Amino acid sequence: MTIGRFNIELLEAFVAVAEAGNVTHAGSKLNRTQPCVSTQLRRLEERVGKPLIERTARTMNLTPAGRILFQHATEILKSHEEARLRLSAPELTGTVHVGLPEWFATGQLQSIFCNFVRIHPNVKLEMTVADSATLHDMLSNNEINLAIALVTPAKPEPAGVVEEQLHWAVSEDCSLSDPLPLILFPEPCPFRELTFRALASAGRQWYERITTTSVAAAQVAVTSGAGICCLPSGAIQEGFTLLKEQDGFPALPATQLAIYTPSKAQSPIVDYLEEHLSELLKNAIAPRSALAGKNQPDLRVV
Structure with a gap:
């Protein structure tokens, strides 16, 4: 079977649905209507000659062909965006x-x-x-x-502003009995006060077991079972257990990141x-x- 050339807009629709988990959210991300995204998915599946997404009443899952195409489509779209930016960007030195x-x-x-x-x-x-x-x-x-x-x-x-969720990160080897061993960052890290306030609201007792300025050192300490650490999503590693309210740990708020520049002319x-x-x-x-x-x-x- 010969597969026709891929259209960028069709690939955008497919990747957006795979990333968002549903057609409605994908349409919002792309600024397209839900029927438009659904039509583009159907056209892409017709071009490929195989179903890319399995749909049930409640779930959507990528088919084996969908997983293959997703890997290539993300790279194609990344290259396409880079080319677009390079051609439209001013010459900077x-x-x-x-x-x-x-x-x-x-x-x-x-x-x-x-x-x-x-x-x-x-x-x-x-x-x-x-x-x-x-x-x-x-x-x-x-x-x-x-x-x-x-x-x-x-x-x-x-x-x-970009919001990033905070989590209670721990390994399976760490004790969850009071007093809790904590891995903390020194002042003025805002995660410290968030940690203390959240644990106090849950009536938990704790002690400061490790204090470090290094996120990498905190990650190693968590992996070794030395304690519990409040970490942003970007610092969560494979193998970490994320504690929830059912485990006796209150939900943590999202932290916020933003772009800053000095006040003087740039x-x-x-x-x-x-x-x-x-x-x-x-x-x-x-x-x-x-x-x-x-x-x-x-x-x-x-």
Whole structure:
């Protein structure tokens, strides 16, 4: 059987449904109506000659052919977007110094900046990985040009805030009896107060077993069974157990990340990066791959 050429809009509809888990949410993401997305899925299945999604009254699942196409379609759309950006982007030359929170330093946010320098080969990227308090200080001192950092009341409310859920992370080897052994980050990390307040509301007792400035060290401590740690979705690793209310641990709120730049005038590189970063972030963090079964950070743009 010969399969015809793939249409970008049909692939966009298919990937959006696979990521969102249903046609309605996919249509909202693409700015298309539900009937339009359903028609595009049907046309793609006709072109492939095989069903891509199994539908029941309550669930949707990718077929074996759907899983194969999903892997290729995501790469095709990524390449298509990069080509579009490269052709439409202005010529930029110079250096930009950005700051990232540690738990995303090797993940999705870093990939955004790496894609940026691929699109702009004459731009040199310098990257600092640090806690949000340090990044805010560096911004105030004009030591970095742009940062993704936790929202702080000390700064004016930014636009394009990204919410990220916090979790109680533990390994199966850790005791859940009071007093609870905690793995914490030092002041002024906002996760500390959130942890104390949540446990107090549940009437739990605890003690501070490990304090570290390193997210990687906290992850190792959790894996070893040394204690319980409040971590954002981006820091959750395979093998972690996420404790819920039924386990005696109250739900934690979402934390917020935003794009910050110093108050002084910026270079064209920083202006362009700031302007487009919200869209890039949205595209990078929106995929949940609900049907494809991928585990990705629970992030949403507000």
